[in-house]
Each structure stands twice: as C-alpha cells, then as structure tokens.
Amino acid sequence: MSDKKIPYKIYLEENEMPTQWYNVRADMQKKPAPLLNPATHQPCTAEELENVFCDELVKQELNETDRYIDIPEEIQEFYKMYRPSPLVRAYCLEKKLDTPAKIYYKFEGNNTSGSHKLNSAIAQAYYAKKQGLKGVTTETGAGQWGTALSMACSYFDLDCQVYMVKCSYEQKPFRREVMRTYGANVTPSPSDTTEVGRKILAEFPDTNGSLGCAISEAVEKATSQDGYRYVLGSVLSQVLLHQSVIGMESKIAMDKYGIKPDIIIGCAGGGSNLGGLISPFMGEKLRGEKDYKFIAVEPASCPSLTRGVYAYDFCDTGKVCPLQKMYTLGSGFMPSANHAGGLRYHGMSAVLSELYDQGLMEAVSVEQTAVFEAAQQFARVEGILPAPESSHAIKTAIDEAMKCKETGEEKTILFGLTGTGYFDMYAYGAYNDGRMSDYIPTDEELQKSFDTLPKID
Numbered sequence: 232m233s234d235k236k237i238p239y240k241i242y243l244e245e246n247e248m249p250t251q252w253y254n255v256r257a258d259m260q261k262k263p264a265p266l267l268n269p270a271t272h273q274p275c276t277a278e279e280l281e282n283v284f285c286d287e288l289v290k291q292e293l294n295e296t297d298r299y300i301d302i303p304e305e306i307q308e309f310y311k312m313y314r315p316s317p318l319v320r321a322y323c324l325e326k327k328l329d330t331p332a333k334i335y336y337k338f339e340g341n342n343t344s345g346s347h348k349l350n351s352a353i354a355q356a357y358y359a360k361k362q363g364l365k366g367v368t369t370e371t372g373a374g375q376w377g378t379a380l381s382m383a384c385s386y387f388d389l390d391c392q393v394y395m396v397k398c399s400y401e402q403k404p405f406r407r408e409v410m411r412t413y414g415a416n417v418t419p420s421p422s423d424t425t426e427v428g429r430k431i432l433a434e435f436p437d438t439n440g441s442l443g444c445a446i447s448e449a450v451e452k453a454t455s456q457d458g459y460r461y462v463l464g465s466v467l468s469q470v471l472l473h474q475s476v477i478g479m480e481s482k483i484a485m486d487k488y489g490i491k492p493d494i495i496i497g498c499a500g501g502g503s504n505l506g507g508l509i510s511p512f513m514g515e516k517l518r519g520e521k522d523y524k525f526i527a528v529e530p531a532s533c534p535s536l537t538r539g540v541y542a543y544d545f546c547d548t549g550k551v552c553p554l555q556k557m558y559t560l561g562s563g564f565m566p567s568a569n570h571a572g573g574l575r576y577h578g579m580s581a582v583l584s585e586l587y588d589q590g591l592m593e594a595v596s597v598e599q600t601a602v603f604e605a606a607q608q609f610a611r612v613e614g615i616l617p618a619p620e621s622s623h624a625i626k627t628a629i630d631e632a633m634k635c636k637e638t639g640e641e642k643t644i645l646f647g648l649t650g651t652g653y654f655d656m657y658a659y660g661a662y663n664d665g666r667m668s669d670y671i672p673t674d675e676e677l678q679k680s681f682d683t684l685p686k687i688d
C-alpha cells in the first residue's frame with residue numbers, strides 16, 4: 232500500500248476493537264519460573280495467593296496455557312470511553328530527523344491517569360467488585376498507577392487505599408489531589424499505619440520512601456482488613472495480560488494498512504507496557520510466523536535488564552510478597568537521588584525476564600539528560616509533552632531512526648508512548664535549567680545489592 236494512504240492517526244472502529252487479551256505465556260516453550268512462597272521457597276499455591284490477590288486475578292496469574300482470555304463486557308464498555316488509543320505516524324518527527332525510517336507511536340496518555348495504567352486498573356477493580364470485596368490497597372510511585380486505580384475504583388464504587396512513596400507525595404501534591412478527587416485515601420509511605428512502615432521509620436527516620444517499601448505497607452494493609460485485597464500496577468503476569476490490549480490494537484491497526492514493524496520499542500519499569508505492546512507480535516515470533524526486533528529501554532541509573540542478575544528475588548522491601556525469578560538489581564537497590572525519570576523498580580516482569588534471557592528481546596539503557604533531550608525534541612514537533620518514562624522509548628526510537636539515516640534503510644519503527652508528563656515539571660525544569668545530571672551506579676554498588684539476594688536452591 233502506498234505511504235500516502237496512511238493517515239496521521241489510525242483509529243479502530245468500535246467493532247474492530249479487541250474482545251480478548253492475549254496471554255503470551257501460552258506460546259512460550261520455556262515458561263517463566265513460578266512464584267515462590269518467601270517462607271518455604273515452594274511454588275505459591277492459588278490458596279496462598281488468594282489471601283493477597285483477588286481470586287480471578289490469581290487464576291490469570293497462574294494461567295500459562297490459555298492463549299486468549301475474554302475481556303469481560305463491562306471492561307470492554309469502560310475501554311470504549313478512552314480507547315482505542317491512537318496509533319500515530321510521526322511524520323513531523325521523521326521530517327525533522329530527515330530519516331527514511333517510518334516511525335509510529337501508540338499513544339496511551341489520553342486519559343486522566345496520563346498513562347497506560349488504566350488498562351489494568353479497570354480490570355483489577357472489576358474482578359475485585361465481582362468478588363464482593365469492599366476495597367483494594369496499592370502503592371504508587373510517580374502517581375500514575377494510584378490515579379488510574381482511583382479512577383477505576385470510583386467507577387465500581389470500591390474503597391481505594393493508596394500508599395504513595397513519600398518523596399512523590401511531597402513533590403507531586405496535584406497527583407495526590409487528583410486521586411482524592413476520585414475518592415481515594417492517600418497515605419505517604421513509609422507511614423505509621425502499618426507495622427512494616429513503623430519498623431522502617433524507626434530504622435530510617437529520614438527516608439524518602441521507596442516503591443518496595445510502599446508495596447509492603449499496602450500488602451500488610453490488605454491482609455489485615457476484612458474484604459480487602461492488594462493490587463499491583465506492573466510486574467505481574469496478569470498486568471501484562473491486561474496491557475496486551477495495547478499490542479492487540481496496534482496490530483489490528485497496522486494489519487489494516489498492511490504495515491509490518493521491523494523494530495518495536497518500549498520503556499521498561501516493571502515491564503507492563505512493553506510486555507503488553509509486544510505480546511501479540513512476540514507471539515508470532517514464538518510461533519515462527521514472523522520476526523521482529525524488540526527493544527526494552529531502561530534508565531542507566533536503574534538498569535535491571537542490562538546490568539542485573541537473573542535470579543529469585545523479593546518483590547518488596549518488607550519481604551512479604553512472593554519471590555519472583557526476574558532480572559533484578561536486588562530488592563534493597565535505590566536509584567540515586569538525582570534520578571528523575573520514573574522506571575525505578577529494582578526488578579522486571581518474569582515474562583519479559585524469561586524472553587530476554589532466551590535472547591528473544593534486546594535491552595538498552597539510556598542516561599536521563601539524553602532522555603529529556605529526546606523528550607524536548609519530540610514535544611516540539613509532535614505536539615505532545617511526553618512522560619519522562621515514555622521518553623526513554625522516544626530516545627531509542629530516535630537513535631534507531633538515525634541509524635536508518637546512515638544506512639539509508641527504510642525500517643518501520645513502532646514505539647510505545649505510554650503517557651504525558653504534566654506532573655513532571657520539576658524534572659523538566661531541572662533539564663531546562665541545565666541542572667540535570669546523570670548517575671550510573673558502579674559495579675561495586677550493584678554487587679552490594681546483589682549480595683542481599685535470597686539464596687534459593
């Protein structure tokens with residue numbers, strides 16, 4: 232099909248929208264390693280997981296065999312409010328870069344959470360409601376997940392208790408107010424409302440908090456209240472499953488115009504948007520039908536895939552969550568204080584970790600000043616102020632497009648533009664003032680953190 236016929240934005244008709252999520256594990260010959268009970272080191276049973284997570288979500292977490300899982304009608308209806316998300320041909324960026332590459336991005340920032348996280352939040356809230364629960368607890372770092380979940384909970388009339396990493400709580404008061412507007416209860420973490428929070432506060436009274444610590448508090452709060460469960464916005468296989476709606480829509484839209492991406496790029500924090508975007512394409516690769524190059528992009532200051540080890544690790548600081556085999560920097564790892572761009576989780580989705588370990592996916596790390604430079608370049612021509620997280624993918628997409636310029640290759644690049652950056656203006660300010668610096672952890676620092684990994688035989 233000639234290029235001219237491809238619109239700037241490719242939308243789907245309502246009757247073209249996906250009605251099923253795609254479960255990439257079904258097509259993996261070697262599956263991700265099972266979650267282990269942190270006390271016994273035995274694989275977690277469904278019963279154990281059901282103490283923490285909603286029943287139906289436990290089923291999805293453990294389901295490695297069903298390739299497709301129906302999206303319940305109520306969730307499809309909610310998706311219709313803000314989906315399909317546009318697949319945009321970045322004509323203006325291509326022109327600016329003067330590259331022969333064709334660049335597409337799937338933009339997930341068109342909802343109040345400002346990110347893709349609503350795709351899984353609505354699913355998790357739906358299953359909690361269906362189970363008859365009163366509410367859910369969770370953690371949030373930068374705030375997108377907490378916002379998405381508070382939106383989903385208000386839709387289904389569920390109580391929503393959010394532990395927000397203390398430094399974000401203080402730096403992003405507007406995020407907090409958005410969550411409260413949707414009815415959520417927001418507590419800075421660590422707090423004195425949980426045992427684990429009080430313990431951490433006693434040991435480190437001046438701590439700024441961390442995701443791992445907020446997770447421990449949220450889990451404790453869920454398991455100590457009747458009618459509550461804990462929900463998580465990334466990392467878990469169920470979250471990747473829900474996020475496959477991003478990849479399904481992208482694939483339907485591209486197939487419609489006969490476009491095949493050569494390279495698919497996404498930023499990787501816990502791995503949910505990248506996993507969701509690449510899943511249906513990875514399925515084709517796993518089944519030997521088509522080939523694609525997949526690239527995970529992570530911050531050089533929190534490089535779990537590119538410099539981490541593939542091992543069982545704790546998912547949280549308090550060591551109450553199941554152990555997961557993943558690429559990890561160690562659960563005690565803290566990105567340096569000047570790290571501004573999100574994607575600060577110490578580990579990575581078990582599914583993506585396994586795919587990466589099998590050589591089916593590549594990973595690169597990028598430094599934050601280069602990320603903000605790419606963000607600025609993109610904002611100025613494409614009209615969207617990107618989230619710092621998303622800008623990691625922009626940076627690598629631009630790098631790949633510039634390689635095409637050198638070689639003259641007309642590669643098709645697809646990247647995930649996961650969200651908008653309106654709540655990240657302190658970070659943009661630091662960049663604009665020339666106050667932003669890069670920090671790359673030394674091997675010694677990483678080794679110290681690896682030394683804390685649990686010994687599993």
Ligand SMILES: *Cc1c(COP(=O)(O)O)cnc(C)c1O
Nearest residue numbers: 465500501502503504620649650
């Ligand atoms: C949370 C978030 C990410 C990273 O999370 P993943 O689970 O790795 O996708 C990326 N971009 C935005 C805008 C986010 O809110």
